[in-house]
Amino acid sequence: LAKDLIGKKIFTCIDDQLTAGIITETEAYRGWGDKACHANEGKRTARTEIMFHPGGVAYMYLCYGIHYLFNIVTHKEGEAAAVLVRAIEPTIGTEIMLQRRNKVKVNPALTAGPGNVSQALGLNRNHYGNSLVSDTIWLEPNPDLTFEITTSTRIGVDYAGEDALLPWRFYMKNNHFVTKK
């Protein structure tokens, strides 16, 4: 599913401000056999709770005390799994994204990187558990877009030991709106 989400459109309408982009980079996490996942070994806590819910909702969490990261919960009740959206290519509401990011120019620094994606789309802890089939956050297909997908290991999860080697990062080839390795 993380791979399938590449190329799809993500929309948010927050405070009456519409923004959207094309998902260009994702990473997969799951609650078993993945030490990089907060919910590994079925660790069900207040924070990870939402990952054990049926898919189609948002898992938001604060990273390094500064950045909110946006994840799409993807599995069934009791089986934790989520996809981290790491980068998007902005398409609608770029002025709003620039304002939220305190930037003046549209470039990859605007929406490449999970913390940047959340900030540009206006997502924060208030959206924890929100439905992704709603008037606030939703996804749309992008049938006319053609592209290739590159696979790699996930970023920033060295602490996960051998699980850091899992090929669970996907990004759109030849698109500048991705995080550099």
Place this chain on the structure above:
DNA sequence: GACAAGATTCGCT
């Protein structure tokens, strides 16, 4: 109740 560490970003060198 205390403490260590983190799915990052940005500015400075």
Place this chain on the structure above:
DNA sequence: GCGAATCTTGTCG
């Protein structure tokens, strides 16, 4: 390339 910013969460006592 390096290190600071910043605070929630989970774990342990």
